[in-house]
Amino acid sequence: MYCLRFLRKKKLTSLSTLSFVTLTKHQTFTQTYDHNNVIASNKLIANYVRSGDVDSALRVFDNMTVKSTITWNSILAAFAKKHGNFEHARQLFEKIPEPNTVSYNIMLACYWHHFGIHNARGFFDRMPVKDIASWNTLISGYTQVGMMDEARRLFEVMPEKNCVTWSAMVSGYVACGNLDAAVECFYAAPMRSVITWTAMITGYMKFGRVELAERLFHEMCLKTLVTWNAMIAGYVDNGRAEDGLKLFKTMLETGVKPNNLSLTSVLLGCSDLSALQLGKQVHQLVCKSPLSRDTTAVTSLISMYSKCGDLKDSWQLFVQIPRKDVVTWNAMISGYAQHGAGEKALHLFDEMKRENMKPDWITFVAVLLACNHTGLVDLAIQYFNSMVRDFGIKTRPEHYACMVDLLGRAGRLSEAVDMIKGMPFKPHPAIFGTLLGACRIHKNLHMAEFAAKNLLELDPTSATGYVQLANVYAAQNKWEHVARIRKSMKENNVVKSPGYSWIEINNVVHEFRSSDRLHSELVSIHEKLNKLEKKMKLAGYVPDLEFALHDVGEELKEQLLLWHSEKLAIAFGLLKVPLGVPIRVFKNLRVCGDCHSAIKYISAIEGREIIVRDTTRFHHFKDGFCSCSDYW
Template identity: 55%
Template sequence: MILCRRPFLAIARSRARSLSTAAVAAAVRHGDLAGAEEAFVSTPRKTTATYNCLLAGYARAPGRLADARHLFDRIPTPDVVSYNTLLLCHFASGDADGARRLFASMPVRDVASWNTMVSGLSKSGAVEEAKVVFLAMPVRNSVSWNAMVSGFACSGDMSTAEEWFRNAPEKEDAVLWTAMVSGYMDIGNVVKAIEYFEAMPVRNLVSWNAVVAGYVKNSHADDALRLFRTMVREANVQPNASTLSSVLLGCSNLSALGFGKQIHQWCMKLPLSRNLTVGTSLVSMYCKCGDLSSACILFGEMHTRDVVAWNAMISGYAQHGDGKEAINLFERMKDEGVEPNWITFVVVLTACIHTGLCDFGIQCFEGMQELYGIEPRVDHYSCMVDLLCRAGKLERAVDFIRSMPFEPHPSAYGTLLAACRVYKNLEFAELAAGKLIEKDPQSAGAYVQLANIYAVANQWDDVSRVRRWMKDNTVVKTPGYSWIEIKGVLHEFRSNDRLHPQLYLIHEKLGQLAERMKEMGYVPDLDFVLHDVDETMKVQMLMRHSEKLAIAFGLISTAHGMTLRIFKNLRVCGDCHNAAKVISMIEDREIILRDTTRFHHFRGGHCSCDDYWGLASGSKRIAMGGVGGCSQLCREQPPRAVGYIKIRPSNTVGNVPSYPGPPLPILPLNNGANEGSRRSSKSILKAT
């Protein structure tokens, strides 16, 4: 009887081992490495497959190479899968030399071993070495060819990638085509990338993601949103976290808050609502679209937060001028045991810039090296130059630039040049402009800033000289424009815009505002008209700036009490900053205005920047007794390298692509801090 039961016991034990291995594999598939380790430890009798499953988990976690090596050494009889997986671990941790040694010592190799080497070497930048390995392969398959095409495409060598693509024996693989699409998107050749995408015999989710992300990367965010709609509605492809992250970034670049809200509502109905990447992208989208209170609520409801999520929220506070709250959140992040990275210190220094916390910024710059061992990068040095310039320490800023251990980034000289207008320092202005033009003779910003400084000093001959330089060097000035979203339509305005269909009503509203503003004590700052014309013409030109046109259009197009959100591709004009404060008081509206560096929240005649922005960016002091009796300081800031999207020429009205899901009307958000603290993410997205 006992003999008869032994086969059944053997089967039961085999099933138990299989179930234990399956538990490890399932945890690895779901990204739960700690759960995989726990399941592995609790497995009484481990097979080689059990070890291989946990090794695969380490291969997905860069930085766990030592654990992977230790586990591999414990395998009683490692097979070729064990060696292949350890190869992946070496490449995932950036140890290409270790991978080479392991590959050379392998007792047996299969095609997957060779493919792992080809792919790993290609991704690590050693494409020519990968080619040598590829040519030495005894047997090749489609994965081998895909790895080589992808390697050349990632390196930017698209002519060679084209050649390998044509020679590939199998052309039905979506991975092969996607490598070409991604490669062309990476080098900015959107047209060629779309040609490959449209010619693809088979598309998968990765293919769609490559085009959506490529569109966003190449400043075609509106096309990215349209493609996303096609992907969901017509192709019936279910997006993943990567898709939604790219789409939400596109919403941020377009300032398409309405579309972003509906993406959020859709996420709430999917398992992706708890995804860390999607949650972080939503927080970032709300911050960049001017809805800080909703970002705060979402951040507070996140079940887990990594350093990227913390950075997004700290950056949001910094962009909206709440530097103290940004620093408080930074301290809280450290208290919760999250280690800051180099990006954290960039956003903290940015918060210091926007609120004038010079001493704290210097402490952070020094502390990142002493306490965290983070070597300052060019971004940190540029922030420090900005901080010193805003504090009026121009000589120290120049010394700081000269002491940099590497070539200063143009943004450092751009910041110095803008500060020179504030402090009327022509010597440093000419130094900074000269450096910028030397690095990039086509840098329109340098010429324009220098001409502006000469204009403020009434040195019109020098202004003419700079403009001649621009003409001789065929330098084209980047046109400034502002835009506002009304009922899903983006309306764009240029200065002195004459093509908007409601231009008559806009000018009529501006005329009414001008009279009320004059009664409130507003005096136009003529220093922001950089043309040698009479004062009457200067006043007219100021009232037709793109920011004012967008504000007036928003006022006549929305119900009383609704918040206006306006965006500009360049710095906000100092006079427009002044005017927006007065208009917010006259109309009893909150006006949120974003430029290339920050958001300005205008309420009741005051701005959230407390006019520190004005101190840093420069024009004369304008006393306005009608607005709280306080004096205003309104100046321009230097443009930053922020990837804003040029939506359309000013004579068009652009539609934001409609959301791909069912129509879900959404209430406008109230940005009041007191109300916001009591809301949840469900209330943010509550349908009418």
């Protein structure tokens, strides 16, 4: 499965062989070809330029007795591409006996890449000859730096337009966030290339207009890999990872080979769905491709395994990467932090610094998260202060959210409020949502009302504010307050996102909601839970009715607790997952206190390892204990 080391050795052998063969061919060719043969010399220069060997190209150029404008343009292009060689390119350009439009276009691109769009515009205005490529180069330059007004003015006076022109305008408007202008330009285009269609699909996906993107995709006669990637990434970014994975399978069936971007999007989708088996299949694809040597692709695999609850495979991949970048370190540190292995995460952070790898703001989010999940409050405060002082990293809302969560979990609610008040920017709703969650844990009604008030002022449509406050009231049996909040939600058209859990069995994701009545094997699941409940009670389990958030009798409350979505998913896993294989369940909300207690009993009674990922972290249940030590 882990193919990196093998492929690295194979790569070194192949490269040495390739170098010898290439060198031999070069020596043979340069010894035999005629320096007076302009066509042969031009081909040789072009090959050298294409491979990035400018010195060899220049040697051939200097040995030529006769040079055509094509010769000059080829060597000019070599200098234009090479960073820091603008002056050489300019001097060479001035020596061209008869520069043509191609010569001027190469220098135009050179001005743009070395000195920016304003200098490129100056050169463009001085050009004695221009063709459609000249105009496209400048328009593309304007769109890439977001100067759409200038691009539009140039576009309108352009004597002739082609697909490249229209594609540049559509892409520019999409990048600048002007979807209406992009749509107008797309439908006004008399000709559309695959690039134009793909740019519009990207725009629709960027603004959440998934159905319109789908319609364009299905209308396209010809699709490139870039088009498929735009759709797959768009699905994943818009919370429709399942559709993205289905499309990826369709893409493979049509014979289109994925690249780095394809696999990165698919792995992100696997992470979102916690589809470990499919993620492993994607891993096999990576192993069979050159991407096995690509740090970005392997880092995506590390992240996928961590988010799917398989930290062992994450680590094995991590140690095989010879040169790790900051993203790779962040992925592994975050993985340990999410799984509650705070000590390992912090040890890895220290190792990262010893390797002279400079941490970034994401690194510190992971470090603070590691402290959070292990209750290391004072150490987290030290890291938070050192971030600016020792590393020059500006604090961001994500860092403050971690600190508020950490202080809140520790019961230091007043300090959490002071942290919010001391933020150098306006608090976002999630900050108060985090504080509200801590208030529920510590049953602080006064602080909960303060947090909910601020949250709903910032985001009146937030279901979190209403639901969390209602839960605090329900835990204290203040049912009239709960009823008032639910009435307010209805009046304000606020819809609560339902809680659900899911488990992957044989490449199929099974989803459960509390009191589920739709699953085809519900009878067997209920039978399993009823038997488990009797065994749990004999072992000392007492249902925590505080988490049955309904004003009903105790017997019905117990039944409602037994049918929580995570318990249904675990029971199904016990029926389907072979002995010796961990049961992995995922939940879109925080696991409730009663379920957490019950799963500890289930792990001991059934002798199974149960891994549950909720919105805060991973919980590893085994032999009646949880890795979080009941701190989450």
